[in-house]
Amino acid sequence: MGWASGLVVFFLLWWLTFFAVLPIGTQPNPDGDSATGWRGVPERPRMLRKVAITTLVACVLWLGFYVLEESDWLSFRSGWLALPEK
Template identity: 60%
Template sequence: MGWATGIMVYFLCWWTVLFAVLPFGIQPEPDGRETDGGWRGAPRRPAILTKAIWTTVVATVLWAGIFMIVRSDWLSFRSGWLAMTPN
């Protein structure tokens, strides 16, 4: 895996994990009024920084696992049981 591919895979992992982490701990404002700038579905305390930190940690572990699998011969199309036959 080259550095550009590694960055793109990390970005995709981070973005996917972010959307998985965003709903954790959300408690909607029950009496939010649009005139006050609130909305009933808006969270009281979104804790975006905490979620971004957790997203980074989880995405890094996930990316490291993907990197190890790609670098190993366990899942390879060049050699092993998944190898394509030469023409």
């Protein structure tokens, strides 16, 4: 895997992880707007903490992907996943 494809995979894993981590620990505003009833964004979203958790989890997932991709355990060139020869 080259550096560009590794960066793309990391970005995709980070973004997917970010949306998975985003709702954790959020509480909506209990009072809400008196006119519409909409409770809006959380009072304390703690975005820096969520970005740090997302980065840590994405690094672990990327490392697992890298090890799996570089190993011969999952290969389309040899083994049971190999394409049939013509």
